[in-house]
Amino acid sequence: MTPGLLIAAPRSGSGKTTVTLGLLRAFTRAGLRVQPFKSGPDYIDPAFQQAASGRPSFNLDSWAMGRALIGALTRHAEDADLIVAEGVMGLFDGASAAGESGNGSSADIAAMFGWPVILVMDVSGQSQSAAAIAMGFRNLRPDMAVAGVILNRVASDRHERLIRAAMAEAGIPVFGAIPRSDALSLPARHLGLVQATEQADLDATVDRIADLIITHLDLPAIRRAARPTSPPILLEKAAPPPGQRLAIAQDTAFSFTYAHLLSDWRAAGAEILPFSPLADEAPDAAADAVWLPGGYPELHAGRIAQAGRFLSALRRHAETRPIHGECGGYMVLGEALIDAHGQSHAMAGLLGLVTSFAERRLHLGYRRARLLAPMGGFPAGALLNGHEFHYSTILAQPDHPLATVTDAEDNAIASTGSHRGRVTGSFFHLIAEGSAP
Structure with a gap:
C-alpha cells in the first residue's frame, strides 16, 4: 500500500x-x-x-x-x-x-x-x-x-x-x-x-x-x-445519494461539502449538478433533489436576498421534490437572516427559521442525530453522525423538528433542525451514517 x-x-x-x-x-x-x-x-x-x-x-x-x-x-x-x-x-x-x-x-x-x-x-x-x-x-x-x-x-x-x-x-x-x-x-x-x-x-x-x-x-x-498504509479490511457502507440527479450549490457562500460524500454519491450513480446562488443561478430544473451546503451566507446575505432567479427556482422545486440545507444552507431556506450589523435579509421562506449574527454565540462539536422525518436519501429513524460549527443564534424555528440531536457525551442539543413539506434543514454537517453507541 x-x-x-x-x-x-x-x-x-x-x-x-x-x-x-x-x-x-x-x-x-x-x-x-x-x-x-x-x-x-x-x-x-x-x-x-x-x-x-x-x-x-x-x-x-x-x-x-x-x-x-x-x-x-x-x-x-x-x-x-x-x-x-x-x-x-x-x-x-x-x-x-x-x-x-x-x-x-x-x-x-x-x-x-x-x-x-x-x-x-x-x-x-x-x-x-x-x-x-x-x-x-x-x-x-x-x-x-x-x-x-x-x-x-x-x-x-x-x-x-x-x-x-x-x-x-x-x-x-x-x-x-x-x-x-x-x-x-x-x-x-x-x-x-x-x-x-x-x-x-x-x-x-x-x-x-x-x-x-x-x-x-x-x-x-x-x-x-x-x-x-495498513487499512482495516472491511466492507464499506456508503451514504446514499439524496437523488440520482443532484443539484448542489457551490460557490464561496456554499462551499462546505465533504469530498467523501460527493465521491460516494457519484459512485452510487448520482449525477452532481453544481450551480451558484451568488451568480443567481437556478438549480437544474430536472434535478431530483437540491442540496444547499454550509458556508458563509451571512457574508453575502444581501446578494442572496436579491438573487430572485435562484430563490424562485428553489420555491418551485420544493413544490414537487426535496431540498435539504446544512448550516448556512439551512439559514438560507428560512424566513430571514440577520447579519452582524443587525440588518435583516429575506431568505427563501421555505422554512420558518430566523437566525441572527448580531449576537454571536459559538456552537461547535460532534453531533449524533436520529431522524424524525426523511432527509437527503435517509429514512425517518436513521442515525447520522455529523459536526456542527456556527456562530448564529436561532430567533425562530416554528416547524417540526427534523431529528433528536445529541453531542459526543449524549447530551441533548437544542438545534434539532426542522422540516416542512419536502424541505429539510439542519445545523449539523452530515459525515456518515452512524450506529447506536
Missing part, C-alpha cells in the same frame, strides 16, 4: 497546516503524486490541501466514521506515491466520548493506518524543554509511532542548536527547523482559515511556503519516514 505519514502537533496554532501545505507542494514539485487527507471534521483545510497538491483531500474521522468507511477512503491513494495526512488540534485531542472507531483524535488515524507521526512544534518561548514534550508524545500511546519533529518559529541559530542537542539526547530525530516568518501565516476567520476560494493569491502563497519548507526541512528524510 502507498506509504504515508501524519503531520500533527502538540496543540492548535503550532503551524501544522502551513507545514502540511508546504510539504504537499514541495513533494508535488518534485514529481510525486501526493494524496492529502485531513483528520477530523474540518471542511476548510481540505480545499487548501487540494490547491497545494492538485488532488482532492478526504476527511478521516474516527468519531463520526466507522472503520469500514475510513479504510475504504484510502482507495483514493492507490495511484499515489505518498500520503500526507494533517492532524486536528493536538495529536491526542478528541471528543470525551468515543465514537464508532475512536474519539476523533489524530492519534486514532495514525494508529489505524500505521502512519508515523511527525510533530510540528512551536518552540517559541522555550528551548531544551521542547525535548521533554516530544518524549511525552512519543511515549503516551504505544500503538502509534512518533518518527520525529519539525521545529517551528525558531528564533536564532543558537536557539536551534540548543533544541537539537536536547532532542538528540532524547533520541528524537529532527527533520528541520523553520525560522520565524510571516510567509508561514494565512488569514484566519472564526476557528479556521479564510476559505481557499476567497484568496486570489493562494497559489503564490503556497509556493512561498513550499520554498521555505524546501530550504529548511530534510525532505528525503521525511519521505523515508513514511510507512506503508
